[in-house]
Amino acid sequence: MHCTVPLLSAAECDQITATLRQLPWQEGHAPGELYREKIKRNQEIALEMSPETKVADDIMATISRKLMANADVRNKTFAKTLVNPRFNLCENSGFYAKHADSAFLGNQRQQVRTDISLTLFLSDPDSYQGGELSLQYACGDAQLIKPAKGCVVFYPSGVMHEVKPVTNGQRICFVGWIQSHIQDPQNRSILSEITTLCDDMMADPNLALGDLHTRAQNIKHNLFRRWWQNHN
Ligand SMILES: O=C(O)CCC(=O)C(=O)O
Ligand SMILES: [Fe+2]
DSSP states (O other): OOEEEEOSOHHHHHHHHHHHHTSOOEEOOOSSGGGHHHHEEOEEEETTOOGGGHHHHHHHHHHHHHHHHOHHHHHHHOEEEEEEEEEEEEETTEEEEEEOOOSEEEOSSOEEEOOEEEEEEOSOGGGSEEOOEEEEOTTSOEEEEOOOTTEEEEEETTSEEEEEEEEESEEEEEEEEEEESSOOHHHHHHHHHHHHHHHHHHHOTTTTTSHHHHHHHHHHHHHHHHHOOOOO
């Protein structure tokens, strides 16, 4: 159910992590400090966290722009809004235990429904031990994810997940949440598939704009008509 898109080059990731390492990070917030060790042990830089982290705000804005402008990301997420971007750092056995993401995130001005959660991996996977993102499906299956740096992983926000303890090295990620124009994960993947099919047909001189292509396009547009949501 998850998908992975390469977004940044290795050099871009190295530059970002080198800058972020110089900044003051804050302990990640957990609902009730009493439960802190049960829930997560990490450090974060959130948007507009402090004047000293202004450069992180600029990097977050650049990453967010790149994400929303990427054609592959658009065709997989049908993103409407990206909220709550932040950097997440785990080291010294830091972790984020199994949890459910909130259904709504944002600020007082704008509450956004979370359809898709994303992690952009910024650290070289060989530079830290553990730190896999584990997706835990209702059927009991679990999937461990630890891609190359620069890759962004999207998964439905309704899937329980955790970050395994980072037993060595440092894991730095960018995380965020997307409200999609297509709320249902299955509908999203059907639309991704038919969009890719139509694009592939368009790229094939034998099929482009022929009868089969036109019929596939008709199905695609009718599905978009049924499922596209513009409202909040
Ligand atoms: O760091 C990650 O990969 C995911 C973090 C997470 O699950 C969260 O912030 O809710
Ligand atoms: Fe989460």
